[in-house]
Amino acid sequence: MSRRQVVFGMLGTQLDAGEGPGRWQKWRPTVSLGMHEDFLPDRIELLLDERRYAKLARVVCEDLQQMAPGLEVRRHDTYLADPWEFEGVYATLHDFLASYPFQPEEEDYYVHITTGTHVAQICWFLLTESRHFPGRLLQTSPPRKQDGAAGSYAVIDLDLSRYDHIAQRFAQQQLQDRDLLKSGIATRNAAFNAMIAQIETVATRSRAPMLLMGPTGAGKSQLAKRVFELKKLKHQLPGRFVEVNCATLRGDGAMSTLFGHTKGAYTGASSDRAGLLRSAHQGLLFLDEIGELGLDEQAMLLRALEEKRFLPVGSDREVESEFQLIAGTNRDLQHSVLEGSFREDLLARLNLWT
Numbered sequence: 001m002s003r004r005q006v007v008f009g010m011l012g013t014q015l016d017a018g019e020g021p022g023r024w025q026k027w028r029p030t031v032s033l034g035m036h037e038d039f040l041p042d043r044i045e046l047l048l049d050e051r052r053y054a055k056l057a058r059v060v061c062e063d064l065q066q067m068a069p070g071l072e073v074r075r076h077d078t079y080l081a082d083p084w085e086f087e088g089v090y091a092t093l094h095d096f097l098a099s100y101p102f103q104p105e106e107e108d109y110y111v112h113i114t115t116g117t118h119v120a121q122i123c124w125f126l127l128t129e130s131r132h133f134p135g136r137l138l139q140t141s142p143p144r145k146q147d148g149a150a151g152s153y154a155v156i157d158l159d160l161s162r163y164d165h166i167a168q169r170f171a172q173q174q175l176q177d178r179d180l181l182k183s184g185i186a187t188r189n190a191a192f193n194a195m196i197a198q199i200e201t202v203a204t205r206s207r208a209p210m211l212l213m214g215p216t217g218a219g220k221s222q223l224a225k226r227v228f229e230l231k232k233l234k235h236q237l238p239g240r241f242v243e244v245n246c247a248t249l250r251g252d253g254a255m256s257t258l259f260g261h262t263k264g265a266y267t268g269a270s271s272d273r274a275g276l277l278r279s280a281h282q283g284l285l286f287l288d289e290i291g292e293l294g295l296d297e298q299a300m301l302l303r304a305l306e307e308k309r310f311l312p313v314g315s316d317r318e319v320e321s322e323f324q325l326i327a328g329t330n331r332d333l334q335h336s337v338l339e340g341s342f343r344e345d346l347l348a349r350l351n352l353w354t
Contacts, residue, residue, distance in 0.1 A: 239283025
């Protein structure tokens, strides 16, 4: 028994629209699914807002039946409060797929990504790539002339293991990235190579804070610079690399150096100062020996990480700065938390690497 071909898709409220005899001269992507001789689905699962688009859906379904009499169309009333709001669209599609009775041993599945908003198309892609949707992408394209022809289609399989050349390029790029982090030094030390591989994964996919732990002279500053250079090459950080050793920050100057101050904030503050956090906007801030920071500075830093804003010394107006933080320490910060000299919530914000 041949396997059934099942296509999921959203009703195109603009692309699928058309009334009267003239609609047959217009390319309509959902209707075109019933017009390809070499790819004719057995069933279409059509998602739409029935309250608003029932009339359009009825026309599309009737035209599909006319083009392919044996084609089954199942309509699913799917309400999207805002079709351009990512979280809501993703949640709606995710929940729909979670409740759908897939039968992969008997059916092949495709998701039609030509219709729906760009947000919906991205969500379909993510759900397919993560295997929440156990199928492939189906993209249709119009003919060169609007003459009622079927146009063309392409099936896209997101299992990159099928594409050896692409997989090889990814693997080669990973090796180059890790070589950059290691400063070009070849080593067979399994633990070191595993650590570099983990850092490369986090550095290229996340802007989460990182904590590098190791003795003085272990190369924490150099590694932080390499992470910045890697992210710069990938156009992830357009800003600067800013570095400071927190052990050199003392007294009122610590707050001012990190968060800036306004003119007259304290004796000797003869002009405004931006501070390192603002200087690192859209860049990378490396705070070496972060365990030397005072508790007040730690509290300010935590708020800056969570809310991307803070108060310069002497100012009643907040400023904004979005930066990636890499911190370094030669201390056991878990022990410092127990002693009360380091904030537990700040430590929890950092990903640890030794």
